[in-house]
Amino acid sequence: MSPPLPRGGTFLLAVTAGTAIANNYAVQPALTAVATDLDVPLSTIGLVPTAALAGSMTGFALLLPLTDHLAPNRLVAAQLTALAAALALAATAHHASVLLAAYLLVGAAASVAAQAGNIAGRHARPGRGGTGVAVVAAGMSAGILLSRLAGGALTDAFGWRRMLLVFAALALLGALAAATLLPRQRPPASRGYRATLAALPPLLLRRPGLRRAVATGALWYFAFNLCWIALTLALAQPPHSLGPTAIGLYSLAGLLGFAALPFTGRLTDRYGPRTVIGVSMAAAAAGTALLATGLDTPWRTALGLALFDAGCFAAQAANQSRVIALDPARSGSLSSVYLVVYFSVGALGTAVAAPLLDALGWQATSLTATGALLLAAALGRR
Structure with a gap:
């Protein structure tokens, strides 16, 4: 039986899911500014949301199964750190190709939102699994609903590059909280990671x-x-x-x-x-x-x-x-x-x-x- 989440653990996972998934959408109000800054057509920069979606699909396929193999504190902390690094790469990009590659990584790392829901359900107290998943889903919904508003406001105030760095800082704070508060017990996996992928x-x-x-x-x-x-x-x-x-x-x-x-x-x-x-x-x-x-x-x-x-x-x-x-x-x-x-x-x-x-x-x-x-x-x- 998986150990239950500590007090506030489900809320932490909900915040993690919301702030992570927001990165797939927060840049959308800034796309015109990004295109102007990089001096490329808007049609090219318009591929950024597509790159984020492709990255998320890759994350669902390759990274979500890791919840069956790694301790929640290590997995979530590592993926949020990777998200922060990908956002920093995007913030320093001076070529559209680098930005698109960075957003493939952003989307893949943002799939930690799905991992958070899975962890909440698995580590919920008996008879509370549905509530745990729903609370994390509410966090994801809030992140999606508010992401464009936050991204647009931060871009107007600081520019699109610093907007991305703000989200990178939030990811690092989430990584620190996850490493400290989430369960440290590794799931008892019956097969290796490669075998898990082959069995999907x-x-x-x-x-x-x-x-x-x-x-x-x-x-x-x-x-x-x-x-x-x-x-x-x-x-x-x-x-x-x-x-x-x-x-x-x-x-x-x-x-x-x-x-x-x-x-x-x-x-x-x-x-x-x-x-x-x-x-x-x-x-x-x-x-x-x-x-x-x-x-x-x-x-x-x-x-x-x-x-x-x-x-x-x-x-x-x-x-x-x-x-x-x-x-x-x-x-x-x-x-x-x-x-x-x-x-x-x-x-x-x-x-x-x-x-x-x-x-x-x-x-x-x-x-x-x-x-x-x-x-x-x-x-x-x-």
Whole structure:
């Protein structure tokens, strides 16, 4: 049995997850300034978020399984130190190629956010695993929601290079706290790291519970990316013709999902992941169905997005709890497979959003998302 986290350990993991994942997004408001400073086209610097995402996928595949092999204090501290080094490299870059390479490393190191959720679930006290995962998920959500605001404000105040150094300093502080406070006991791994990586692909074939969790999560992440990308495009076009600031304000609807996550964790521990996933997907589908009625009324659009985001966030926390509970001793490997497929299918939703919107219009696109959510609800209850 894994030793429980010390007092404040779950909160530390939540802060770690939020500040780490924020680095994938904080630079986005500064991309124009970066392009000007490096004297390269904005289209080139626009590849920075893509590099961060590619790095994160690599981290999920190669680094997340390390939670099955290394003590939490050493693993989290080492990865946060690597994140600080990658951010420092990005802050001193004078060529776009160096910056893109640095952001591959930033994305990979930022996958410590997923490790934090896994550690919280594995080292939670009996009957509190869902709550631990949900608290860390709330930290990640806060990091994603606030990252662009913090990155933009720090860039305006200090410039983009010093903004990155501020985030590097936060990573180093997190590394020091993790090395001091997180459990020092190494998991009793039954196989080596290479054998663990080789065993990842067959897990989907051998674990029916993992297949159901992957299929369920992938469906709602497909719907999440499809709906949000299509929404931003639809609001920018006539008859709405909203500017970036007005469109960005709709992202505040995600605060409902952030606020609901700790409550979701308690419900998961009490009633089980399947019940929470079913209710969450029903709420998310109600949100997209409301959005399908039109985007002419701001309060209705905001309400639809609030239900949609809250449902997806809550279901993700419950589903991750379910993945960890399949086999706590191999939860890093199981979570690795889950997140790689999850993000891959989510990327498909991003890719088809614009063509689907152009071909079918907003109503049909949002109803497509509704269908994916209802299918996820059905699979999640099995």
